[in-house]
Amino acid sequence: MSGAGHDPAVLDKLCPMHLLLSASGRIRHAGPTIQKLRPQAPLAGRRFLDTVTVKRPRGIAGMEDLRRAAGVKLHLAFRDAPRTELKGLLVPLGDRRLIVNLSFGISIFDGVQDYALTNADFAATDLAIEMLYLMEAKSAAMEASRRLNLRLQEARIAAEEQAFTDTLTGLKNRRALNAVLERLITAGEGFAVMHVDLDYFKAVNDRLGHAAGDHVLQVVARIMQQETRSSDMVVRLGGDEFTVVLPDVRSEGILRGIGQRIIDRLEEPIHFKGEVCKVSASIGTVWIQRGDRRSRDVVLANADAALYASKHAGRARHTFFDPALRARGGMVAAPVEKGGG
Amino acid sequence: MHGLINRSIQNYFCANYGQRLWADVAARAGLDFTEFEAMLTYPDHVTPAVLEAVCAVLDRPLAEVMEDVGTFLVAQPGYEAVRRLLRFGGVSFSDFLQSLDDLPDRTRLALSELHLPPVELREDPDGQYSLICEAPLVGYGYLMMGVLRAMADDYGALVLLEHCGRSEGAEALKIILVEAEFSEGRRFELGARA
Numbered sequence: 001m002s003g004a005g006h007d008p009a010v011l012d013k014l015c016p017m018h019l020l021l022s023a024s025g026r027i028r029h030a031g032p033t034i035q036k037l038r039p040q041a042p043l044a045g046r047r048f049l050d051t052v053t054v055k056r057p058r059g060i061a062g063m064e065d066l067r068r069a070a071g072v073k074l075h076l077a078f079r080d081a082p083r084t085e086l087k088g089l090l091v092p093l094g095d096r097r098l099i100v101n102l103s104f105g106i107s108i109f110d111g112v113q114d115y116a117l118t119n120a121d122f123a124a125t126d127l128a129i130e131m132l133y134l135m136e137a138k139s140a141a142m143e144a145s146r147r148l149n150l151r152l153q154e155a156r157i158a159a160e161e162q163a164f165t166d167t168l169t170g171l172k173n174r175r176a177l178n179a180v181l182e183r184l185i186t187a188g189e190g191f192a193v194m195h196v197d198l199d200y201f202k203a204v205n206d207r208l209g210h211a212a213g214d215h216v217l218q219v220v221a222r223i224m225q226q227e228t229r230s231s232d233m234v235v236r237l238g239g240d241e242f243t244v245v246l247p248d249v250r251s252e253g254i255l256r257g258i259g260q261r262i263i264d265r266l267e268e269p270i271h272f273k274g275e276v277c278k279v280s281a282s283i284g285t286v287w288i289q290r291g292d293r294r295s296r297d298v299v300l301a302n303a304d305a306a307l308y309a310s311k312h313a314g315r316a317r318h319t320f321f322d323p324a325l326r327a328r329g330g331m332v333a334a335p336v337e338k339g340g341g
Numbered sequence: 342m343h344g345l346i347n348r349s350i351q352n353y354f355c356a357n358y359g360q361r362l363w364a365d366v367a368a369r370a371g372l373d374f375t376e377f378e379a380m381l382t383y384p385d386h387v388t389p390a391v392l393e394a395v396c397a398v399l400d401r402p403l404a405e406v407m408e409d410v411g412t413f414l415v416a417q418p419g420y421e422a423v424r425r426l427l428r429f430g431g432v433s434f435s436d437f438l439q440s441l442d443d444l445p446d447r448t449r450l451a452l453s454e455l456h457l458p459p460v461e462l463r464e465d466p467d468g469q470y471s472l473i474c475e476a477p478l479v480g481y482g483y484l485m486m487g488v489l490r491a492m493a494d495d496y497g498a499l500v501l502l503e504h505c506g507r508s509e510g511a512e513a514l515k516i517i518l519v520e521a522e523f524s525e526g527r528r529f530e531l532g533a534r535a
Binding site for chain 2 (some may be wrong): 110116117118119121132136137138144145151183303
């Protein structure tokens, strides 16, 4: 053989990680970058198979095995620490000498760190630098995106806290209730507030767990929206407490009808994963007449008083507020009998 | 314009003049927020408005501000990522200059949304260089001048830089490489973790 293949200076430029092996498998020359991986002593003079182990193809014990692996992708690793893994390609020269060109493959990221390599250690045509650049650029971009996501997550939590919606049921929440009541009271309009408290809900939660409880709350929410008018606002105050704000009520009869339908529908069995959940509801209602300006706290306290009267009178009842209820400290008053009214 | 550019201007300003004065800039620029998000995109008219507000609040010319922003991007501790990514461009400063034509493409590899204006390096008959910067943003050439000045320091090269004015939407820089290895420069190892 003659020409460039034998000139170490040429190969050092084109393949700075190549090794030239003698016919007997001794390293005759090492490219400048592969030499940087073993800075203590020159690689030239050492036996190739004592320096690296061939992991694949398997079963390479001597030079004749190695020769047969010419042209095949070799998986190699240094025998001494750091045991950097390398990819290799072996090409025999005509005179039984061998050229092994090496590269880091995917271990490039550890390789450049372990050996403090610079751009100059790679051939200009080698994509290693671009790969390192890309990894570093992408990592920086990912980190920036991760920080953005964290901030967005925080903003989402803050927005949820300010939101008017109950996330479990999709109903309005207490914040929304307060806003609507303020608006109705300020406008001096007539409206009714109907507190609806589930009966036996705790038993469902205790017996079948929170998933069942959540399911019941979602079904209840749906029923309450179906049984009220589109102009009414259904609110989940928290736990198993609900409230309906009903603007523009013309008669007590309308309120009784809605209350009764809610109780009847809620008493229908609710199925959850093969189990049957049974709840009912107690209702307390306050009806504010047009021009009857009371504060929000008073309106809600009166609805509470009516609700407690229903609870105390046995469950599944609907009580209308009457000033006597509060005078008696929220104790039993004449509730509307179930099925009556 | 990509948020990274706006955010860089904000970071430069806040690092040097403080958060409180930045609120003045945001108000003067007509922003309804104070914090730019690096990974979001903003309408193109925002960046010139912010730069104009920065100049007005500081009472400094645009050219100076842009050059400072460019230097800040490379030299500011904590902005190590930019310096390192630029250093991937070449072994020496002249090598780095030759890599500038690829800068917009390299940038897009990292962030597909970030479109930097094209730049073109020309070798002049006297052996020196000109850099033609397309500058949709007025003063972009000055920003590049700040980047080059800081990168020259980083490589340890001694250079003279001159802005040759703006015409037809492009700004030209004259780069005179006085001495390639004037000082040690800063080390750059491929594997260092920024």
